[in-house]
């Protein structure tokens with residue numbers, strides 16, 4: 001399966017996928033990496049791996065729809081089976097999603113539907129939950145609302161800061177992402193309402 005990965009930051013999720021893809025048995029390859037900003041470690045990781053990159057900054061476009069179309073055009077040029085938003089800090093629009101129906105995944109550092117939005121780890125810590133985790137889901141039109149592919153649970157420790165908690169979440173998140181993307185790539189999937197069914201459609 002062909003993966004296009006979108007990043008905005010350190011790209012540790014991307015790196016986990018790049019590492020997994022070095023094994024041909026994994027069943028997937030990262031064919032391109034896109035970003036909404038320059039100068040990030042995520043892009044440097046792609047360049048070190050010899051993978052083509054593209055950048056579209058919202059501010060370079062007349063409006064959000066124009067940006068969305070340019071991003072979708074760049075993604076489509078690499079003919080992906082899966083688009084993985086891995087720490088990509090922008091919401092794509094309906095125009096983008098219509099071109100990759102049920103094919104875009106996102107990771108979120110909390111157990112959805114709890115703590116959606118930009119600060120999943122911080123919000124869980126502030127609430128005082130004793131367990132949190134990460135969620136891999138199929139992107140729909142909402143904010144962290146799509147059908148869930150996988151979740152992983154992480155304990156909250158008494159002395160956690162946002163940083164220590166998020167780091168513990170990210171370790172589990174990367175493992176979940178690698179395992180689930182591999183399964184989707186090798187076995188196929190379909191979305192039935194809220195449910196993601198992994199395995200060939202008969």
Ligand code: GRF
Nearest residue numbers: 009010011012013087107109
């Ligand atoms: C991940 O925890 C992701 O869920 C969150 O930001 C982090 C991205 O990390 N939205 P990285 O760029 O993959 O290292």
